[in-house]
Amino acid sequence: MYQEIFKKYEPTKDNLIYILHDIQDNHPQQYITEEAVLSVSKYLNVPINHIYGVITFYGMFSMKARGKNIIRLCESPPCYLKGCDNIYRKLKEELNIKQNETTEDGLFTLELCACLGVCGNAPVMMINNDIYGDLTEEKVVKIIKDIKGEK
Amino acid sequence: MKMINLTINNVPVEVPEGTTLIQAALKAGFKVPSLCWHPDLAPTAACGICVCDVEGYPVPKRACATPVTEGMKVNTNSRELRELRKTILELVLANHDVKCPTCVANGKCELQQLAYTMDIDMEKVPKLLEMKPIDYSSPSIVRDTNKCINCGRCITVCNDIQTVYALTFADRGFEAHVDTAMSWGIGNSACVNCGQCTVYCPTGALREKDDTDKVWDALLDPTKHVVVQEAPSIRASLGDEFGMDMGTVTPGKMYAALRALGFDSVMDTNFTADLTIMEEGTECVENLKKHTGKPVITSCSPGWVKFVETYYPDLTPYVSTAKSPMSMFGALSKTYYPEVHGLDPKDIVSVAIMPCTAKKFEAQRPELARDGVPDTDIVLTTREFLRMIHEAGIDFQNIKEAKPDEGMSFYTGAGTIFGATGGVMEAAIRSAYFLVTGQDLENPNIEAVRGLKGVKEAVITIPGFGDVKVAVANGLGNARKVMDKIQQQINETGSTEYHFVEIMACPGGCVGGGGQPFGNGIAQRARRGEALYKEDANMDFRCSHHNPEITKIYADYLEKPGSHKAHELLHTYYFGRDKFKGQVEKQTTGLDSHH
Numbered sequence: 232m233y234q235e236i237f238k239k240y241e242p243t244k245d246n247l248i249y250i251l252h253d254i255q256d257n258h259p260q261q262y263i264t265e266e267a268v269l270s271v272s273k274y275l276n277v278p279i280n281h282i283y284g285v286i287t288f289y290g291m292f293s294m295k296a297r298g299k300n301i302i303r304l305c306e307s308p309p310c311y312l313k314g315c316d317n318i319y320r321k322l323k324e325e326l327n328i329k330q331n332e333t334t335e336d337g338l339f340t341l342e343l344c345a346c347l348g349v350c351g352n353a354p355v356m357m358i359n360n361d362i363y364g365d366l367t368e369e370k371v372v373k374i375i376k377d378i379k380g381e382k
Numbered sequence: 383m384k385m386i387n388l389t390i391n392n393v394p395v396e397v398p399e400g401t402t403l404i405q406a407a408l409k410a411g412f413k414v415p416s417l418c419w420h421p422d423l424a425p426t427a428a429c430g431i432c433v434c435d436v437e438g439y440p441v442p443k444r445a446c447a448t449p450v451t452e453g454m455k456v457n458t459n460s461r462e463l464r465e466l467r468k469t470i471l472e473l474v475l476a477n478h479d480v481k482c483p484t485c486v487a488n489g490k491c492e493l494q495q496l497a498y499t500m501d502i503d504m505e506k507v508p509k510l511l512e513m514k515p516i517d518y519s520s521p522s523i524v525r526d527t528n529k530c531i532n533c534g535r536c537i538t539v540c541n542d543i544q545t546v547y548a549l550t551f552a553d554r555g556f557e558a559h560v561d562t563a564m565s566w567g568i569g570n571s572a573c574v575n576c577g578q579c580t581v582y583c584p585t586g587a588l589r590e591k592d593d594t595d596k597v598w599d600a601l602l603d604p605t606k607h608v609v610v611q612e613a614p615s616i617r618a619s620l621g622d623e624f625g626m627d628m629g630t631v632t633p634g635k636m637y638a639a640l641r642a643l644g645f646d647s648v649m650d651t652n653f654t655a656d657l658t659i660m661e662e663g664t665e666c667v668e669n670l671k672k673h674t675g676k677p678v679i680t681s682c683s684p685g686w687v688k689f690v691e692t693y694y695p696d697l698t699p700y701v702s703t704a705k706s707p708m709s710m711f712g713a714l715s716k717t718y719y720p721e722v723h724g725l726d727p728k729d730i731v732s733v734a735i736m737p738c739t740a741k742k743f744e745a746q747r748p749e750l751a752r753d754g755v756p757d758t759d760i761v762l763t764t765r766e767f768l769r770m771i772h773e774a775g776i777d778f779q780n781i782k783e784a785k786p787d788e789g790m791s792f793y794t795g796a797g798t799i800f801g802a803t804g805g806v807m808e809a810a811i812r813s814a815y816f817l818v819t820g821q822d823l824e825n826p827n828i829e830a831v832r833g834l835k836g837v838k839e840a841v842i843t844i845p846g847f848g849d850v851k852v853a854v855a856n857g858l859g860n861a862r863k864v865m866d867k868i869q870q871q872i873n874e875t876g877s878t879e880y881h882f883v884e885i886m887a888c889p890g891g892c893v894g895g896g897g898q899p900f901g902n903g904i905a906q907r908a909r910r911g912e913a914l915y916k917e918d919a920n921m922d923f924r925c926s927h928h929n930p931e932i933t934k935i936y937a938d939y940l941e942k943p944g945s946h947k948a949h950e951l952l953h954t955y956y957f958g959r960d961k962f963k964g965q966v967e968k969q970t971t972g973l974d975s976h977h
């Protein structure tokens with residue numbers, strides 16, 4: 232079932248990260264299944280312990296099913312100084328989940344991440360591919376509401 | 383070789399270029415405190431304990447990963463360095479399940495020793511550890527993350543030396559830890575149970591699955607008749623635990639200790655090592671005579687057997703069908719032995735003492751059982767045996783030497799050297815030569831296959847046949863090299879240049895087995911191997927085919943090597959396994975045999 236993806240890449244070890252990204256992006260729940268790891272291992276002839284090590288090393292990969300919207304809140308020092316821990320608390324409250332968990336309705340997954348490169352607008356978070364800066368607790372509640380309204 | 387001069391704590395020292403600071407310091411007479419470094423392994427530079435001041439550098443350097451340079455001035459001990467080391471060590475201990483009194487590594491643990499020498503006050507160390515479950519999924523290896531210090535040695539050993547790829551670092555930063563793929567557990571990984579990770583682990587985080595309780599239960603049960611066998615390499619690995627010289631060979635004391643523990647019958651795996659040679663040697667000679675162009679590959683190392691089943695299932699048809707010496711003994715202990723002694727096989731508990739964690743896995747292979755009962759009921763490693771000797775309070779050094787029970791214990795020098803890399807090959811050549819020519823080799827010492835070199839090759843000329851090309855590999859990374867070559871040759875031309883190939887999973891062979899005392903490095907393995915060759919050289923009988931008990935068991939019971947009865951009891955078959963969990967996929971050999 233991953234053949235369509237594999238077709239795009241030569242079976243060399245260098246392509247591991249690209250293939251994993253592609254697989255994750257193409258999964259409706261944005262994660263890499265165990266089965267996918269085995270297929271990649273066969274395709275690239277790279278042992279699964281190595282692939283597992285890579286997946287868990289990089290925060291952007293997940294081996295757990297994730298929500299439609301992935302919230303990545305920056306926890307780097309600039310955001311921290313601007314109070315991202317309060318935002319984090321608010322998000323957890325609002326969504327009723329902890330780090331790396333997914334809401335029951337499958338809409339949101341909450342993750343922490345390293346610098347998103349827009350420290351001027353700290354605290355910052357990213358939802359899927361959109362950046363949200365200068366966050367306040369009120370703002371966060373509204374953003375979540377808006378997205379929920381969209382569905 | 384270019385030499386480098388430097389001073390360490392004002393002591394001048396000269397070392398070859400490429401030497402690391404930590405090794406240069408050893409030569410100068412200083413052991414720099416270290417945790418993750420091991421002399422046999424490429425440095426992981428993970429722990430930071432080995433920091434030293436190097437003149438001209440503003441920050442301390444990790445001695446294990448810093449190559450020496452000309453004129454370097456090094457200080458290994460200063461107030462700042464001590465404080466730095468203490469801080470690191472306290473952080474390690476804060477994340478550690480400190481339970482030394484009951485820990486398998488107690489007394490041998492590098493973390494414990496360091497904490498002791500550095501005068502750490504445990505009262506002041508915070509407790510930051512979040513306990514994780516212990517991994518009991520494997521029949522051979524137990525992994526306790528709570529005692530892991532993330533040194534990475536096990537990963538280096540498993541991936542780089544053994545090329546099994548069972549372990550990895552997962553996550554990163556504070557969350558980083560050793561794991562198997564998908565956290566499936568060791569028993570559900572590619573792990574071949576070789577146990578090399580347990581030997582190199584500096585702490586008690588990796589260990590053998592302990593089966594000593596089962597043995598005590600059997601010994602203390604009056605209705606059971608407990609039979610024990612001991613592998614060739616064991617006798618060279620006991621003495622130093624009790625203050626004798628490393629590599630002292632102590633069969634008499636070993637038998638005496640086993641009797642003192644209460645075993646009903648003490649015999650010897652070396653006997654079945656000789657028997658293995660008779661069966662495997664015969665197989666080999668038949669293969670030579672048929673000019674198949676295919677090799678016979680040894681089968682006595684269970685880590686190797688699982689490895690070939692997993693990574694080279696297409697080569698399993700060339701693996702000798704002869705069971706390992708342990709499993710031959712196991713089979714006979716439930717058939718021949720009770721028949722001779724008028725015992726009910728159901729009352730027999732067959733115990734094996736092995737240098738090997740993978741033997742625990744082998745003993746559980748369903749095809750090595752009779753009516754669902756394993757031929758070998760319990761396997762203990764050398765380490766477990768030593769613990770039993772300690773528990774029973776046996777004064778090993780002074781115990782009066784004893785003899786084993788007759789029947790399955792007499793052995794030749796050929797059986798003895800099974801414990802070292804090249805030993806099975808040498809023993810087999812001695813007997814194959816005899817089987818073809820009817821004469822013994824003038825010089826039974828086959829030096830070319832001895833020693834710790836990773837891959838050894840030799841050509842032996844057997845009159846009446848011609849040149850026999852042999853290869854010997856120790857350590858699975860080296861086995862891979864030989865197998866890749868054979869696989870390629872067979873795929874391309876239908877045949878290979880090799881006639882007979884010996885593989886032992888552990889570097890150095892069984893003397894370097896995964897069940898041997900912790901910290902058993904290359905240097906110790908060499909000493910133990912040499913000791914076995916010395917024992918061989920001093921023996922009256924040096925060839926398996928001259929073993930009088932072997933002659934007797936064939937005459938009384940097994941008929942002749944390769945007979946129907948021998949096949950039933952002494953031969954086995956193999957499987958192909960998947961590379962992910964090591965599960966059996968299909969039987970690959972012996973489909974038309976007697977089983």
Ligand code: SF4
Nearest residue numbers: 481482485491585586
């Ligand atoms: S691993 Fe070492 S320090 Fe930890 S409990 Fe065992 S002996 Fe003690």
Ligand code: SF4
Nearest residue numbers: 540573574576577579
């Ligand atoms: S026992 Fe051998 S194969 Fe298994 S994890 Fe340890 S080193 Fe790897």
Ligand code: SF4
Nearest residue numbers: 530531533534536583
């Ligand atoms: S299990 Fe042992 S060898 Fe492996 S990283 Fe932990 S402490 Fe080191």
Ligand code: FES
Nearest residue numbers: 416429430432446
């Ligand atoms: S011993 Fe050098 S970093 Fe661990």
